[in-house]
Amino acid sequence: MELVWLEDFIALAEHGSFVRAAEARHITQPAFSRRIRSLEQWMGVSLFIRTPQGTTLTEAGSHIQARAFEATNRLYRLREEAQEVAGKAAKTLQFAATHSLSFTFFPRWIRQAENGAPIETIQLHSDSMQGCEQLLVRGEVPFLLCHRHPEVPSPLTQEHFVSQNVGDDILIALVARSLLESNPANQLPYLAYTEASGLGRIVAHRLYDNGEVLALKAQFSSHLAAVLMSMALEGKGVAWLPKSLAEQEISDGRLVRAFDESWDIPLQIHLVRPVAPLSVAAENFWARVTDQRERD
Structure with missing residues (x-):
């Protein structure tokens, strides 16, 4: 499991398009698609319904959307707290x-x-x-x-x-x-x-x-x-x-x-x-x- 997979999930859920989400994440669309597939394989379920018009969240995807957002924020906050304890970037x-x-x-x-x-x-x-x-x-x-x-x-x-x-x-x-x-x-x-x-x-x-x-x-x-x-x-x-x-x-x-x-x-x-x-x-x-x- 990689943090960037959760960030990719959030971007795709927001944009509803692999192309637009990949642009927002500053990576190529094929690479972005591979990371989404890796996340789905790790979860063991499909998170998106793919159609020619774009993507929508599956029931499982909708269920984890808010938790994915909270998890990424907690991890970045944890890093910030560690830096503060070490005296870096505190002010x-x-x-x-x-x-x-x-x-x-x-x-x-x-x-x-x-x-x-x-x-x-x-x-x-x-x-x-x-x-x-x-x-x-x-x-x-x-x-x-x-x-x-x-x-x-x-x-x-x-x-x-x-x-x-x-x-x-x-x-x-x-x-x-x-x-x-x-x-x-x-x-x-x-x-x-x-x-x-x-x-x-x-x-x-x-x-x-x-x-x-x-x-x-x-x-x-x-x-x-x-x-x-x-x-x-x-x-x-x-x-x-x-x-x-x-x-x-x-x-x-x-x-x-x-x-x-x-x-x-x-x-x-x-x-x-x-x-x-x-x-x-x-x-x-x-x-x-x-x-x-x-x-x-």
């Missing part, structure tokens, strides 16, 4: 944050969170939303900083994770002025986020019932908002970008609104943590952020 606070928030929001926010009491050591892991979620699920970081929209469900269930709103942002459909002047607004080339992007989930939800209204066709995609902003600045299309990321470009007039404010998407910035107990340093930080939020 290091680790965060996972999406790329756009790593560049803009995190430095300012962490200074405010310190509030005159500097944190001894901070380690920031910057990745796509999908990558950050996996770091949190695997117990490699105690905190995730990400954009949220109340109407877009998170794969991080309330049973295992809690969060608090620590800031606000807004997605604005932005385009280079020259491109807007030479193209009908509802037929602009579209710069889209990939499935690995949390912002992509939010934009897709907003546009789901409005595809015919805008008639936008994706010409380019990336999970990085900064890449989409660079493409927009080059006049390659319209992209929904966080105001926190594009504030200077908007102020300079290099990027302008493609559509009116009714197409803006309000966002919340959330700090997410597991329900399970964290290290003393992490619990103290969570309490500090909670106190500050309540005072605000």
